[in-house]
Amino acid sequence: MTVHLNLKARVLLWHVATVGLILAVASIGADLVFSRMVLGQFDQALLELAQTEAADAMAHPTGPLEINERAPGTAPPSFPRLDKFIQIVDGTGAVVARSANLGTARLPTPPALLARLRANEQVFETLRDFGDEPVRLLSIPLEVGGARYAVQVGGSLDDANAAIRAARWLFLVMSAAILLAVTLTGAMLARAVLRPIDRIVSRARVMGATALAQRLPRPAGRDEMSRLVDTLNEMLARIERVFEAQRRFTADASHELRSPLSRLRAELEVTLRRTRDPVEYQEALRSCLGEVERLGSLTEGLLTLARLEAGDAPEAPLLSIPLRRVIADVVTRLEPEARRRDVALVVDAAGDPAIRMAPAAAGLVIANVLDNAVKFSPSGSQVRIHLAAHEGSAVVDVSDCGPGVLPEEVPRLFERFYRGSAAKGPDAPGVGLGLAICRVLVEAQGGGISIASTPGAGATVRVRLPLASR
Numbered sequence: 149m150t151v152h153l154n155l156k157a158r159v160l161l162w163h164v165a166t167v168g169l170i171l172a173v174a175s176i177g178a179d180l181v182f183s184r185m186v187l188g189q190f191d192q193a194l195l196e197l198a199q200t201e202a203a204d205a206m207a208h209p210t211g212p213l214e215i216n217e218r219a220p221g222t223a224p225p226s227f228p229r230l231d232k233f234i235q236i237v238d239g240t241g242a243v244v245a246r247s248a249n250l251g252t253a254r255l256p257t258p259p260a261l262l263a264r265l266r267a268n269e270q271v272f273e274t275l276r277d278f279g280d281e282p283v284r285l286l287s288i289p290l291e292v293g294g295a296r297y298a299v300q301v302g303g304s305l306d307d308a309n310a311a312i313r314a315a316r317w318l319f320l321v322m323s324a325a326i327l328l329a330v331t332l333t334g335a336m337l338a339r340a341v342l343r344p345i346d347r348i349v350s351r352a353r354v355m356g357a358t359a360l361a362q363r364l365p366r367p368a369g370r371d372e373m374s375r376l377v378d379t380l381n382e383m384l385a386r387i388e389r390v391f392e393a394q395r396r397f398t399a400d401a402s403h404e405l406r407s408p409l410s411r412l413r414a415e416l417e418v419t420l421r422r423t424r425d426p427v428e429y430q431e432a433l434r435s436c437l438g439e440v441e442r443l444g445s446l447t448e449g450l451l452t453l454a455r456l457e458a459g460d461a462p463e464a465p466l467l468s469i470p471l472r473r474v475i476a477d478v479v480t481r482l483e484p485e486a487r488r489r490d491v492a493l494v495v496d497a498a499g500d501p502a503i504r505m506a507p508a509a510a511g512l513v514i515a516n517v518l519d520n521a522v523k524f525s526p527s528g529s530q531v532r533i534h535l536a537a538h539e540g541s542a543v544v545d546v547s548d549c550g551p552g553v554l555p556e557e558v559p560r561l562f563e564r565f566y567r568g569s570a571a572k573g574p575d576a577p578g579v580g581l582g583l584a585i586c587r588v589l590v591e592a593q594g595g596g597i598s599i600a601s602t603p604g605a606g607a608t609v610r611v612r613l614p615l616a617s618r
Contacts, residue, residue, distance in 0.1 A: 233302040468616040492530035501542035516582035524550030553601040
């Protein structure tokens, strides 16, 4: 059966396992170091005692060899001799002298040991079967009066082994206590660290399409968790914009499509009530075609605006383009319509500033603004396009001689489907989406668009776009 652990349990498990492994390695290393240190000190004590006995023997080369010990009660305290066995043997292994605590026993002198002593080696070995306790034995060569001897010093390892066992238990208990403390503190830390995630999950579960304006709770500080929450909140803001754009598109489309569809249906119903001559059918079809064209223009504008506001418009490469050329291309396209309305297009360019923008988007902005100016200009007037660079921006002013805009209407002209009082006549067709599209495109590039107007004296639309050099 597969057990699935949550993130908190996995983090705690990995943390405890890692600390446990570190403690195990540290305890084993400490045990090895401590054991070597204890045995090293024990061997050093044996060596010092053996060297003392050898020095005493060499100090009296003419006398018989004997162990440097006194009868009980007549000698001063001697810590190095405590629980130590001392034995002096000749080159054949025969015992020459030994300490009283050996009794009738003798320390072993196998042939291999004697051979190594004859080679002037100091030999350390551990006797497991000598008496009731393991014994550490040191044998060093000794030469007195031209004869070869060996001094052997042995000591019980019982106390040293007891100290090593106690240290091992101490390491084990300390490691267990540390691991327990790490487990408890790790659990508390994991709970504290992951508590913001629990709050995020709880908030996210209750958020739906109708609650996208809410945001996830942001923990204090600027750590990784805060950056994660900021990223998620930015994503929620983008999703909210998409949903809001879809809602506005649905509401606006249903509202704006209702009127032309109603007129189209009424026109068709009236036409079909009785038989008519071909001329009347042609007039009805022309009227219906006009409504269809208006519906097509309205639908295209709505789709374009919805994609722009939702950020789903196809990505076009940003190029450094001279704005004067964009204006010239737009003027060329609108020139036939301007001549039909007897409106002159005048371009006044002071320099040729370049902007960084998709060419199609720049052309759409200029075309929408210039098309509005041509539509609202009276016959025999002119539309002036002024281009200049000012304070790091390319500025395009499009001025007409039309009826102008009322002051209370200016703030609303960039709203979708809003058309001022001057656009109510039949000579100014449109659906009220051109300036809204312009605003979205211009603001996306860090620019701005505004209108200045005096009623009865025309209007000036100013488009400001950052220069490519910036």
